[in-house]
Amino acid sequence: xxxxxxxxxxxGTIAQDGILDPDVRIAIAEARTRGIIFVLVTGRVLVDLExxxxxxxxxxAIVAENGAVLEFPNRYSxxxxxxxxxxFLDELRQRGIPFTTGQCVVEADAKSAQQILxxxxxxxxxxxxxxxxSRLMVLPQGVSKSVGLRQALSALHLSRHNTxxxxxxxxxxxxxxxxxxxxxxxxxxxSLQRVADQVLEGNGPAAxxxxxxxxxxxxRLPPTRIGRYSIALGKREDGSNxxxxxxxxxxxxxxxxxxxxxxxxxLTCERLILQGYSVCVVDPExxxxxxDTLPGIVVFGGEDPPPQLPDLARALRHPEMGAVIDLSHVxxxxxxxxxxxxxxxxxxxRRATGLPHRIVIDExxxxxxxxHAADLLDLSLxxxxxxxxxxxxxxxxxxxxxxxxxxxxxxxxxxxxxxHAMAGGQDSVAHWTQVLEGLAVNQAVILPNTQEAxxxxxxxxxxxxxxxxxxHKAKYLDVQLIEEQGFVFTQDSKPCGTxxxxxxxxxxxLRTCPWSVLEGHMRQxxxxxWINNVFHDRILAxxxxxxxxxxxxxxxxxxxxxxxxxxxxxxxxxxxIPILD
Numbered sequence: 001x002x003x004x005x006x007x008x009x010x011x012g013t014i015a016q017d018g019i020l021d022p023d024v025r026i027a028i029a030e031a032r033t034r035g036i037i038f039v040l041v042t043g044r045v046l047v048d049l050e051x052x053x054x055x056x057x058x059x060x061a062i063v064a065e066n067g068a069v070l071e072f073p074n075r076y077s078x079x080x081x082x083x084x085x086x087x088f089l090d091e092l093r094q095r096g097i098p099f100t101t102g103q104c105v106v107e108a109d110a111k112s113a114q115q116i117l118x119x120x121x122x123x124x125x126x127x128x129x130x131x132x133x134s135r136l137m138v139l140p141q142g143v144s145k146s147v148g149l150r151q152a153l154s155a156l157h158l159s160r161h162n163t164x165x166x167x168x169x170x171x172x173x174x175x176x177x178x179x180x181x182x183x184x185x186x187x188x189x190x191s192l193q194r195v196a197d198q199v200l201e202g203n204g205p206a207a208x209x210x211x212x213x214x215x216x217x218x219x220r221l222p223p224t225r226i227g228r229y230s231i232a233l234g235k236r237e238d239g240s241n242x243x244x245x246x247x248x249x250x251x252x253x254x255x256x257x258x259x260x261x262x263x264x265x266x267l268t269c270e271r272l273i274l275q276g277y278s279v280c281v282v283d284p285e286x287x288x289x290x291x292d293t294l295p296g297i298v299v300f301g302g303e304d305p306p307p308q309l310p311d312l313a314r315a316l317r318h319p320e321m322g323a324v325i326d327l328s329h330v331x332x333x334x335x336x337x338x339x340x341x342x343x344x345x346x347x348x349x350r351r352a353t354g355l356p357h358r359i360v361i362d363e364x365x366x367x368x369x370x371x372h373a374a375d376l377l378d379l380s381l382x383x384x385x386x387x388x389x390x391x392x393x394x395x396x397x398x399x400x401x402x403x404x405x406x407x408x409x410x411x412x413x414x415x416x417x418x419x420h421a422m423a424g425g426q427d428s429v430a431h432w433t434q435v436l437e438g439l440a441v442n443q444a445v446i447l448p449n450t451q452e453a454x455x456x457x458x459x460x461x462x463x464x465x466x467x468x469x470x471x472h473k474a475k476y477l478d479v480q481l482i483e484e485q486g487f488v489f490t491q492d493s494k495p496c497g498t499x500x501x502x503x504x505x506x507x508x509x510l511r512t513c514p515w516s517v518l519e520g521h522m523r524q525x526x527x528x529x530w531i532n533n534v535f536h537d538r539i540l541a542x543x544x545x546x547x548x549x550x551x552x553x554x555x556x557x558x559x560x561x562x563x564x565x566x567x568x569x570x571x572x573x574x575x576x577i578p579i580l581d
Contacts (some may be wrong), residue, residue: 142211
């Protein structure tokens with residue numbers, strides 16, 4: 001993750017007794033010359049801040065009154081919260097409770113908290129109390145430092161995931177939590193230090209200046225506690241959660257054709273998008289179009305020409321945006337030519353702006369196999385996801401940068417050998433072969449080169465997807481299952497024909513199977529169970545389950561044809577096209 005913005009509390013963090021540390025001011029100016037945006041986030045009222053700090057032009061934006069007020073260098077300011085209600089202020093005066101006000105905030109001594117809370121309850125006001133050492137702030141509900149910072153960053157076209165936050169007190173918890181790296185100073189709140197990603201050692205604000213200088217000279221955010229922004233993949237064999245941290249890591253997703261790689265990749269994309277990361281997916285076969293149902297995702301290409309690079313760059317300049325570039329209608333040679341221009345552009349854009357946070361390249365072996373393939377990527381920032389069924393074809397230099405690997409079913413001995421050579425681990429190639437060949441379509445393995453796997457193959461039952469998996473292409477009808485996963489038609493508990501090891505075979509057998517056999521399976525719910533457990537296609541399983549319920553209710557008219565039709569419609573196969581092996 002590229003460092004682009006610094007969000008810092010004022011009192012106690014970079015200021016002592018209200019006076020800004022002079023070396024911190026210089027360090028901030030130096031960082032801004034290197035393109036770092038500085039946002040001052042304070043509980044102070046703007047007028048008080050100006051009296052204490054002087055001219056505020058050392059900041060690119062100011063979040064004042066604990067998130068209730070925004071101000072920018074052009075003196076444009078606006079309220080996020082609403083002013084304190086007049087009846088509330090009148091009641092405080094009537095009860096003799098000393099206080100001061102800003103545009104929104106009401107400040108008082110923390111000892112008066114119980115009295116003020118009683119007033120809020122009696123007047124039934126939408127106000128909340130927030131403590132800051134010996135002081136108490138009364139703010140509108142929903143106002144906080146993190147809310148103000150998010151709005152300031154949005155106005156500056158910046159993401160919280162490219163931001164470092166530094167604070168010292170109890171009102172800084174949400175500020176640190178909302179940023180990619182949350183830093184607590186060692187001379188501040190012990191509670192804040194316990195939840196921070198990093199503790200800045202020292203005994204006062206002067207210690208912040210060296211930290212700012214060091215951070216400004218590093219292109220990537222400093223290493224942080226692993227797992228804070230992890231994604232949930234599913235469940236381990238022991239039933240525990242299988243979480244994977246991929247912040248800043250290069251991720252490899254591998255497996256046989258039609259083994260579920262796009263499912264895994266789509267799952268990781270969904271989790272990242274919902275955490276507010278900007279994701280750009282290079283989609284050679286149109287497998288990720290359904291991601292556009294998530295916030296901020298736009299699909300380019302498909303039946304339209306691929307986007308012009310300047311147009312794509314303008315779209316990705318917004319931190320809330322992400323893109324899927326569908327190249328399924330582009331010829332192979334043109335795909336390669338387009339990628340050779342696209343990937344350097346994305347690398348350059350990310351180095352300049354920090355966006356997109358993650359670049360996903362499906363069918364990576366087509367584009368990243370040559371001796372100069374690494375030149376297409378910016379491996380100093382990492383955060384690539386490479387998807388392939390041919391790990392052995394990937395550029396060796398790129399493979400050495402992989403920090404996390406997820407593998408679906410893999411039956412090719414050469415690919416198992418390549419994965420074993422790359423990821424190491426305690427187990428033999430023979431053990432790897434046995435495990436990887438036996439994976440179901442809703443299972444994957446995290447390889448030992450990933451910290452969370454703890455040196456062994458870690459089998460995972462994958463979580464459901466939020467968006468629909470793009471399964472309607474005819475190629476999915478040919479997914480070859482291992483023998484144990486095939487559907488065996490039976491009558492009176494005895495096999496009565498060839499088992500179906502692809503959906504294509506399944507449809508063919510449905511058309512020729514005696515009705516008595518079909519009825520038995522439908523009454524037992526065998527078809528929907530097989531589709532759900534093996535193909536992990538809940539939508540199709542639900543549609544078949546409805547037909548099975550009709551069968552159990554005695555409504556048998558047209559069920560055989562309906563069963564075939566519901567599969568064809570799911571995969572957009574024309575009824576006029578026969579499905580034969």
